[in-house]
Amino acid sequence: MASIASTSVLFVTLLQYFLVIGTLNISVCNGDHGKKISTNNGDQHHSSPKHHGDKIDDDEGDDIHGLKMKNFYRKSCPNVDVEKIVESITWKNVGANPSLGAKLLRIHYHDCFVRGCDASLLLDPTTNEATQVEKEARPNLSLTGYEVIDEIKTRLEQECPGTVSCADIVALAARDGVSFQFQKQMWKVPLGRRDGRVSLASEALTDLPSASSNFTTLLRLFSRKGLDKVDLVALSGAHTIGIAHCGVISRRLFNFTGKGDTDPSIEPAYAEILKAKCTTNNKPSSGNIIEMDPNSSIAFDNHYYININEKKGVFQSDAALLTDSFSATLVKEFENGNAFLANFAKSMVNMGAMEVLTREDQGEIRKQCRFVN
Numbered sequence: 001m002a003s004i005a006s007t008s009v010l011f012v013t014l015l016q017y018f019l020v021i022g023t024l025n026i027s028v029c030n031g032d033h034g035k036k037i038s039t040n041n042g043d044q045h046h047s048s049p050k051h052h053g054d055k056i057d058d059d060e061g062d063d064i065h066g067l068k069m070k071n072f073y074r075k076s077c078p079n080v081d082v083e084k085i086v087e088s089i090t091w092k093n094v095g096a097n098p099s100l101g102a103k104l105l106r107i108h109y110h111d112c113f114v115r116g117c118d119a120s121l122l123l124d125p126t127t128n129e130a131t132q133v134e135k136e137a138r139p140n141l142s143l144t145g146y147e148v149i150d151e152i153k154t155r156l157e158q159e160c161p162g163t164v165s166c167a168d169i170v171a172l173a174a175r176d177g178v179s180f181q182f183q184k185q186m187w188k189v190p191l192g193r194r195d196g197r198v199s200l201a202s203e204a205l206t207d208l209p210s211a212s213s214n215f216t217t218l219l220r221l222f223s224r225k226g227l228d229k230v231d232l233v234a235l236s237g238a239h240t241i242g243i244a245h246c247g248v249i250s251r252r253l254f255n256f257t258g259k260g261d262t263d264p265s266i267e268p269a270y271a272e273i274l275k276a277k278c279t280t281n282n283k284p285s286s287g288n289i290i291e292m293d294p295n296s297s298i299a300f301d302n303h304y305y306i307n308i309n310e311k312k313g314v315f316q317s318d319a320a321l322l323t324d325s326f327s328a329t330l331v332k333e334f335e336n337g338n339a340f341l342a343n344f345a346k347s348m349v350n351m352g353a354m355e356v357l358t359r360e361d362q363g364e365i366r367k368q369c370r371f372v373n
Contacts, residue, residue, distance in 0.1 A: 019032070053203030064349070066358030067190035069106040071235060072168075077160035083172060085159065087185075089152045090176035096300040101177035102242030103145035108174035108353070109168075109238065110140055113225065114207045114353040114357025118363060121164035121204075122149060137204035142245065146370075153369045166369035167193035171352045178241075178300050187345035193356045197372045211248045211315040215323045223353050227347070233321055234347040237340055239292045239302035244314060247286030248277035250293030252316055254284050267311040267320040290314065302341075305334040 014169075063069070070133035073082045094100045111121035114134055121134045134140060149169055168191050179186045209221045222232045234239045252263045253275050262271050275295075278288050291297035292314050293304050304318075308331050313319045322328045334340040364373050 008267065036248070037256070040197070065191050065353045065356055066185055067191045067192045067336060067353055067356060072144050073160070073164065073190035075162045079370065080101055080156075082156065082160070082161045082164055082168075082191075083189075085155055086152050086169060086172040087176045087179075088188060089155060090148060090173045091180050094177050094180040099243070100145055100148060101180060101298065101300070102245050103143070104148060104177035105174045105238055106242065107143055107145055107149070108170050109235070110134075110143060110204070110208060112351050112354050113221070114204050115210070116357070117167050117171060117193055117352055118355075118357050119170055119193075119366070120196040120199040121174040121367065122146065122369045123372065124167055126371070132201035133199040134176055134204045135199070136199055137201035137208075139204055139208045139210070140201075149369055153366075157367065162365055162367065164194050165193050165249055165363075165365050167195050167356070167363075169369070175348070181298075181300060186341070187348055190349065191355060192358050194358060194360075195366045195369075195372075196357060196363050209317065211244075211317050212252070212253075213230055213317045213320065215320040215327065218320060219303075219324075225351075227350060227354075228331060229324070230343060230348040231328055232335065234343040235303050235351060236321060237302075237334060237344050239300055239314070239318065241300055242292050243289050243373065245286060246284070246288040246290060249274065249290075249314060249316075250278065250284050250286055255260060262321070263316065265311060265316075265322075266313075270310075270312045302335055302337045305331050305365060307341065342363070 022154060032333065047082070074081070090104065092105075107121065108117070111117055111119060111134075114120065121140065123133050123135065124137060125133050151167065152173060153164075154170050154295050156169070170191075171191075171193065173187050175185065175187060208219070210217050213221070218232055219229065222228070228233075252266070254260065254262070254265045262275075266274070274290065277290050278284055278286075280288060293299075293301075293307065294312075296303045304313075307313055308318055308321060311319070313321075321331050334343070367373055
């Protein structure tokens with residue numbers, strides 16, 4: 001999922017797709033890497049290097065890097081349904097503003113790729129610190145949706161003070177923002193993250209993949225976080241919802257090699273459509289808005305992969321998925337709604353466990369998500 005700025009109807013067919021996950025077994029094997037993807041919910045999904053072969057089993061409640069797959073807050077908040085509170089507030093907000101689903105998902109992604117999933121992205125700058133925080137880094141300037149996290153945190157502090165971390169709230173809200181259109185939880189979120197105390201804009205600049213990244217760069221950034229090619233392709237599917245500013249693709253459209261040309265990897269007719277949307281008064285306009293998945297920007301579906309195979313990906317990083325043979329195979333496989341949704345769910349669990357803080361000496365439980373205690 002490349003760094004990008006974050007309406008269309010719910011596709012009934014995708015709901016039908018997801019109902020049969022667990023009964024179908026559509027898989028692709030990669031002879032070079034021995035990875036396998038599947039539409040079932042068992043353990044045939046790829047093994048992320050970060051997990052060293054650990055099995056992720058929602059039903060058994062297995063741990064993953066110190067996070068609990070089930071009942072983490074049962075003892076510390078015995079009379080509070082933490083996940084239900086997060087879901088109800090998230091669904092209320094997404095119902096009123098469908099674009100929030102993409103925004104909450106993007107917050108989670110941008111947080112996890114810098115220092116792991118520790119809510120360091122949420123920290124506001126303070127007057128006594130000269131160093132910029134992550135939120136001030138260029139890739140993060142267009143992020144919105146923080147107010148939903150604040151609303152959830154305020155409610156949970158009322159119900160169970162000093163217990164639920166902002167990092168866990170971010171992970172749950174991202175899941176629930178996507179799940180709203182399906183009206184059910186689309187994956188289990190392991191819990192137990194603690195909040196970080198450090199936030200540096202400089203790290204966001206180096207750790208977040210860019211919309212102009214080639215496949216080698218994307219894979220390097222994902223691999224060093226313990227994610228593999230299946231994670232890379234599956235998580236890129238988050239581009240099926242959300243919008244971007246034309247400035248992100250201006251060079252690709254209007255001056256790709258410095259000669260006033262267009263990236264040849266874009267289907268020519270589609271390139272002209274994008275140019276028209278990104279032009280004002282016959283001049284490129286970086287502030288104009290485009291949908292990342294045209295005519296489907298609030299429906300979480302497999303349309304993104306169909307676009308890529310038609311050479312209609314908005315970003316260079318989208319087109320880059322076709323430049324690796326195994327990745328290209330996955331892009332084709334994920335045109336099937338079953339395969340995409342099942343693997344996206346598993347990859348979100350993998351991403352959500354990256355470099356998490358779980359011990360008391362590693363992090364804290366913030367009272368307010370925007371400030372350290």
